[in-house]
Amino acid sequence: MMTRRTFAKAVAAAGFPVIIPAKVLGQDAPSNTVQVGQLGYGRMGAGDVSDILRCKGSKIVAVSDVDTKRMDIGKARIEDAYTKQNAPVEVKLYQDYREMLARKDIDAISISTPDHWHSQPAVEAAFAGKDVFMQKPTSLTISEGRLVSDAIRINKRVFLLGSQQRSSEQFHRACELVRNGRLGKISLIEIGLPGDPAGGKIDEMPVPPNLNYDMWLGSTPSVYYTEDRVHSQKDINARPGWLRCEQFGAGMITGWGTHHLDIAHWAMGWEASGPREIEGKGAFHPTTKDGKPSSLWDVHGDYDITMTYADGVKMRVWNKFPNGVRFLGENGWIFVSRGAARVTASDPVAPGRELKALDASDPALLEGDAGAVKLYRHRGVHLQNWFDCIRSRAETIVPAETAHRSCTACLVAHIGMKLGRKLTWDPATEKFVNDAEANAMLAREERAPYGTRRAFERLSKKS
Numbered sequence: 001m002m003t004r005r006t007f008a009k010a011v012a013a014a015g016f017p018v019i020i021p022a023k024v025l026g027q028d029a030p031s032n033t034v035q036v037g038q039l040g041y042g043r044m045g046a047g048d049v050s051d052i053l054r055c056k057g058s059k060i061v062a063v064s065d066v067d068t069k070r071m072d073i074g075k076a077r078i079e080d081a082y083t084k085q086n087a088p089v090e091v092k093l094y095q096d097y098r099e100m101l102a103r104k105d106i107d108a109i110s111i112s113t114p115d116h117w118h119s120q121p122a123v124e125a126a127f128a129g130k131d132v133f134m135q136k137p138t139s140l141t142i143s144e145g146r147l148v149s150d151a152i153r154i155n156k157r158v159f160l161l162g163s164q165q166r167s168s169e170q171f172h173r174a175c176e177l178v179r180n181g182r183l184g185k186i187s188l189i190e191i192g193l194p195g196d197p198a199g200g201k202i203d204e205m206p207v208p209p210n211l212n213y214d215m216w217l218g219s220t221p222s223v224y225y226t227e228d229r230v231h232s233q234k235d236i237n238a239r240p241g242w243l244r245c246e247q248f249g250a251g252m253i254t255g256w257g258t259h260h261l262d263i264a265h266w267a268m269g270w271e272a273s274g275p276r277e278i279e280g281k282g283a284f285h286p287t288t289k290d291g292k293p294s295s296l297w298d299v300h301g302d303y304d305i306t307m308t309y310a311d312g313v314k315m316r317v318w319n320k321f322p323n324g325v326r327f328l329g330e331n332g333w334i335f336v337s338r339g340a341a342r343v344t345a346s347d348p349v350a351p352g353r354e355l356k357a358l359d360a361s362d363p364a365l366l367e368g369d370a371g372a373v374k375l376y377r378h379r380g381v382h383l384q385n386w387f388d389c390i391r392s393r394a395e396t397i398v399p400a401e402t403a404h405r406s407c408t409a410c411l412v413a414h415i416g417m418k419l420g421r422k423l424t425w426d427p428a429t430e431k432f433v434n435d436a437e438a439n440a441m442l443a444r445e446e447r448a449p450y451g452t453r454r455a456f457e458r459l460s461k462k463s
Helices: 004-013 043-053 068-084 097-101 119-127 142-154 169-179 213-217 257-268 382-392 400-419 436-442 452-462
Strands: 034-039 058-064 092-094 108-111 131-134 159-161 186-192 277-284 300-308 314-318 324-329 332-336 358-360 423-426
Touching (some): 034 043, 034 097, 043 058, 058 068, 058 097, 119 142, 119 452, 169 257, 257 314, 257 400, 400 436
Parallel strands (some): 034 108
Antiparallel strands (some): 332 358
């Protein structure tokens, strides 16, 4: 009898792309259905699940979350959706995602966790032979992002980042026009991102019995529980407090910056590189006032960063610009944004004419064929690209190295905010030049037993 393992070896030996089948039809033939384990069922996880349910050739068979209340909601919604599709399925639940990764019949993992829990499960999933979809940003630190990209490459996994803008018509069009020289030589790119407020209730609270709080903290330091540090226990769709805590994320510079800086990289052909110089400032919310705690949320507020790339083009990232990306060149400008569309209810929408998803200084700049350079094109549900590539073993529209590089640009901007002085970055070595203080910020200490570095080193030795 041919097992999954022997089937995969036989296919590989024949020279065909290897797809680990989710199940066997009859007893011997591989199925075209990709079986998915969903890691994280909160605000973003619920949206990702909704998209997966719309994708052809996919089936969610398991959900994992450190909050059992959220797992139960996910299970009920997924099973109800499949029942309505006349394709009922029993969704298994795992509070410890590692048990889900151990399942041989799961082909792929969708990661929709808080930012500090992105990189470790991505690395572990890759070494477990799972293809990976992950919400942005790729990582909380640059060193973690490098390990994610390396793990995906080493294990030949198919990876897609949740940079949905690449699957939107206006962003593809704007990038293709710029890449083909419609604006002439680009001198400046203006990127507008939102900010986050101070606040959050600081009073210590008992840990809910449904939450594995130690695991939720992961590799970050142990701190007392309060709901505004984690997520709402009442509303799964509410914007969670962890987004505004530096312990778990970098704030909007990665939260929205990963989207828009990725678009700038795509348009300019910078997907395998990064900025050379970083200079700017950022205001960070105070956590104490007169020696007493005043704000739980401590990510950046206002910020203004300018980064210069190897070709001399400058990118200014400022929270006072309209939310979107403006390319300025010899022949005028092109502005692209989501317009009035929102991925989540909390997405900011720019006012006035900037609600236009695609705009230009002269409407003629947007007309006609873009030119000889044709960028990767995918339309429709972003996640469908992942499933299509899992079957073909082709590269997705946002592969791991591309995702890492756009996240890196955000993180070096964040370090620039922190230090408030000019920095020189070497994209080849992924180090700051002659700056020990800045280089010390490329990684964080990891609280045992968690951590991306620990996982990578442990699994590398086994493979």
